[in-house]
Amino acid sequence: MEGDVVIIGAGLIGLALARELAQRGASVRMLETGEPGHAASWAAAGMLAPSSEGLDGAFYELCLASLERYPAFAAALHEETGLDVHLRREGFISPAYDDAGLAFVERRAAEARERGFHARMLTTAQTLQLEPALAPVRAAALFEHEASVDNRRLGRALRAAVERLGVRIDEGLPWVRLAATHRRVNGVETASGFVPASIVVNAAGAWAGSLEGVPELARVPVEPVKGQMLALGMPANLVRHTIYARHGTYLVPRDDGRLIVGATGERVGFDTRVTAAGVQRLLERALRVAPGLKDLALVETWAGLRPGTPDSLPYLGPGAIEGYFLATGHLRNGVLLTPITAEVVADAIEGRAPRIPLAPFSPERARAASNVAS
Ligand SMILES: Cc1cc2nc3c(=O)[nH]c(=O)nc-3n(C[C@H](O)[C@H](O)[C@H](O)COP(=O)(O)OP(=O)(O)OC[C@H]3O[C@@H](n4cnc5c(N)ncnc54)[C@H](O)[C@@H]3O)c2cc1C
Structure with a gap:
């Protein structure tokens, strides 16, 4: 694909998406306030367990689709980086x-x-x-x-994979702020300067709801x-x-x-x-x-x-303003959902038809819920 993508947040979700987009030919840059792979993605237990977790409906289907991808995902990372994620x-x-x-x-x-x-x-x-x-x-x-995976090793493997693909990761940034109008994103402001971009993905995990600079209509309630x-x-x-x-x-x-x-x-x-x-x-x-x-x-x-998130489902896909995408809100299942999230959000960015129905995970539902509440 053509075009520049900036991903805010280098947890498993941001890193896997960066790898997927870079493999598809995009020029990707990651902005991280902490250390890549060291927040929830480091703290997790690494369980890949849609049945034991008692999930149902569209979310269960999404989780099963991701579980199905894990063996090939782990093998590809091993091949790309030499790192075994202990599946x-x-x-x-x-x-x-x-x-x-x-x-x-x-x-x-x-x-x-x-x-x-x-x-x-x-x-x-x-x-x-x-x-x-x-x-x-x-x-x-x-x-x-x-199954289970060693999520700390997975974070290291994904980081190595994206760096191998030439993705630049700016980490330890004191602050990061979306630059956008009410219609579209322009890029991202950081403590080290402005990064122009026509596509920005919010993959900031538990901090996704408090990302600065996001216009009110595009905010999502992540806690x-x-x-x-x-x-x-x-x-x-x-x-x-x-x-x-x-x-x-x-x-x-x-x-x-x-x-x-x-x-x-x-x-x-x-x-x-x-x-x-x-x-x-x-x-x-x-x-x-x-x-x-x-x-x-x-x-x-x-x-x-x-x-x-309020309904315990992730936000995956386009946000309410042009060029703004979300890949967050995975609550207890973000490690499990890492491969499928990368795939479906990359598809959404490329404008491809979704291979899995994404309506239940649309960020739009945050706006619908806030309209009902107000
Ligand atoms: C105790 C625990 C156990 C878990 N066990 C499992 C499990 O067994 N199986 C499973 O599937 N899931 C599990 N999870 C859930 C899983 O860890 C998360 O859903 C997943 O890691 C989310 O990944 P992420 O990349 O969205 O978030 P994170 O890993 O939190 O990454 C977000 C990144 O964004 C960065 N960031 C934040 N704000 C900004 C900003 N303004 N600018 C730039 N960067 C920013 C952060 O520094 C961080 O690196 C568990 C979670 C916890 C806490």
């Missing part, structure tokens, strides 16, 4: 402890099977045989199509949803599958020997402190799910900000 495909175990939990996982497993995925129910004994560190369960579902996480040092293969218990408690094994334990979900603004109560909650829940972890060392704690 783990052992599958997810969703334990159930009571009638409601059992009904939920049975329904999700049946839905997954209807879609042609391998999903089956496990008895208590089968579950404990696969994962001896777990507490006894009533039963569990095994979702073999779900941070804080997630606290921790990692335990794990002997090899103590936990092999990702364990996805209900109420947002999960254990994600990494190839580097860490077991990621997540996560809290807090609406407390732009606060990334790890708190005593947050760590207590994570450990309590993790040890209830897997008492066999009690002697492991606590090796890391951190927190990140998910980009949340």
